[in-house]
Amino acid sequence: MAEIINMPRLSDTMEEGTVVKWFKKVGDKIIEGDILAEIETDKATMEFESFNEGELLHIGIQEGGTAPVDTLLAIIGKKGEDISSFLSAQNEESVVAKETSDYRDDKPNTIESKTLSMPEGTEVVTMPRLSDTMEEGTVAKWNKKVGDIIKEGDILAEIETDKATMEFESFYQGTLLYIGLKEGKSAPVDSVLAVIGKKGIDVEAALAFHRKDSAPMEPEASEVAASEKIAPKQETVSEVKSNPIAVPSASKFSNNGRIVASPLAKKLASEKGINLHQVHGSGERGRIIKRDIDNFKLTAIVGSKTFVPSGTESVTVIANSQMRKTIAKRLSASKFSAPHYYLGVEFNMDHAIAFREQYNSLPDTKISFNDIVLKASALALKQYPQVNAKWEDNQITQHHHVHIGVAVAVEDGLVVPVVKFTDEQSLPQIGASVKDYAFRARDKKLTPDEMDGSTFTISNLGMFGIQEFTSIINQPNGSILSVGAIVQKPVVKNGAIVVGNTMKLTLACDHRVIDGATGAQFLQLLRGFVENPLTMVL
Secondary structure, eight states: OOOEOOOOOOSTTTEEEEEEEOOTTTTOOOOTTOOOEEEOSSSOOOEESSSSSSSEEESSSSSTTTETTTTTTEEEEHHHHHHHHHHHHHHHHHHOOOOOOOOSSSSSOOOOOOOOOOOOTTEEEOOOOTTTTTTTEEEESSSSTTTTTEEEOOEEEEEESSSEEEEEEOOOEEEEEEEEEEOOOETTTSSEEEESSSSTTHHHHHHHHHHHTTTOOOOHHHHHHSSSOOOSSSSSEEEEEOOOOOOOOOOOOOOOOOOOOHHHHHHHHHTTTOOOOGGOOOOOGOBBBBHHHHTOOOOOGGGOOOOHHHOOOEEEEEEEOOHHHHHHHHHHHHHHHHHEEEEEEEEHHHHHHHHHHHHHTTTTTTHHHHHHHHHHHHHHHHHOOTSSSSETTTTEEEEESEEEOOOOEEEEEOOOOOOTTGSSSHHHHHHHHHHHHHHHHHHOEEEEEEEOOOOOEEEEEETTTOOOOOOOOOTTTEEEEEEEEEEEOOOOOOOTEEEEEEEEEEEETTTOOOHHHHHHHHHHHHHHHOOTTTHHOO
16 A cells, blocks of 8 residues: 655754755655655755655655645555545645635736646746755846746756855756746745746746645735845945025024024023024024034124035945844844843963964964964863753753854854864864864855854954954853953063953853853863963863
8 A cells, every 4th residue: 555755854843844855756666765855954954764665656845845744745655556545635635724815916817726736847946945044035146037948957046045145956847937036136935936847838827826735824925025125135325415505594583583493402502601593593494403503603693604515415225135134133032032141351361372372383383362262162161061051941951062153254244153072173173174164154155064053152353453342142052252352461460560461251141041150160260271271282
């Protein structure tokens, strides 16, 4: 008897999956243990193996398609076995579970919902989920236009996600019949991106069937999102010409001879001893406002010319990138959900400076102060898993492995690549990893896996001359360390004032996870490593 294979739940938080690639096609013989497909979850892309034997009779989700957990993925059975009953049962469930409104377009809708069907050989291409945190994408560039012949593997477009701009290739063949999202516009994942099929087919019917079949989304949500008037990602400068401001000297009086002035202007004039009869009003109908009092000079009485601006007002409008939207969403969620508190310390860096000079005197060796801070933090975290922890609804999870995220500034914002098992790496290895990540981050070449899994984060603005600052916790981490610049200043040593080198650090903690005393003890241990770096290598 045929076996129905549903979309599996491959992670504890998985709600839907995307078929990245099929390794088998309809008609292939399947043996237990064969890899059927690659499925992208909310955390990773994983191979999905078969627990059944027989022939692959039906594929329910095409490559690039996304569907909820337990949706029909495939059917395996005996060769020639009738599976129409399975398919009809599945269709009936879909009709009951999914309600849709009539397909709306500029033209009257002539397609009856009960007779909707996908034209043969036609595929609706939707906005793919190209990263684990991607919620919407922007079409940076179309490499094909309507009417072009599409082959499997052709690059259709460049899609900007919240982390990178990636090429999106076609898994289908045919003619590009419809483009649902113009260059520079954004839409949620699974919105209609394009239609590929045979030339001359009814595109309206394909789109109507897709909307009906993709319920329980809000009716036409993908179409609305795709047609919103979102400005292309470019900088534009709009100019507003300002006309010369006429000074209505006589009109500052009302009909009864009373001076017309704002309450604030009257108060300021009284405080400064200014006679309002001598002030020219620049407000509506000559009304005297705060600006007039601030700009008033006694020379105005003797007939000096009133300032008339000759410039223009201008603004720059920059469309929010996917990265900027994600930064705004995640940092706002962190700041408003995690009760932050801050612990500040100042370390003596004299020994660290001498240590680095000696270390860098070795052939082909160069380490930075940032590498020293990363290594010291990793060793301290190993002894304080209470700081190397995260808050969850029903528990606090303490990590006994150390994966430190390093904040890297890029053109559009900020990314946090992760140096995994930092405590096990040498100083040169840490330095090489950070440099490699920073270089590829600026070219948007980091993979999602390289930015996932941090247990603690370090942000260093010392190279910009910033002496002290606080950071927002990079959730789900429970803390983040802010590192300032090394500065020379007078310090007291053995009762004498001498020139010393110090560096300020600030630890931001989630009070739900880390108590103040625990954070302070962690910083004490960190001080020992940073102020005496030899203890890290001996």
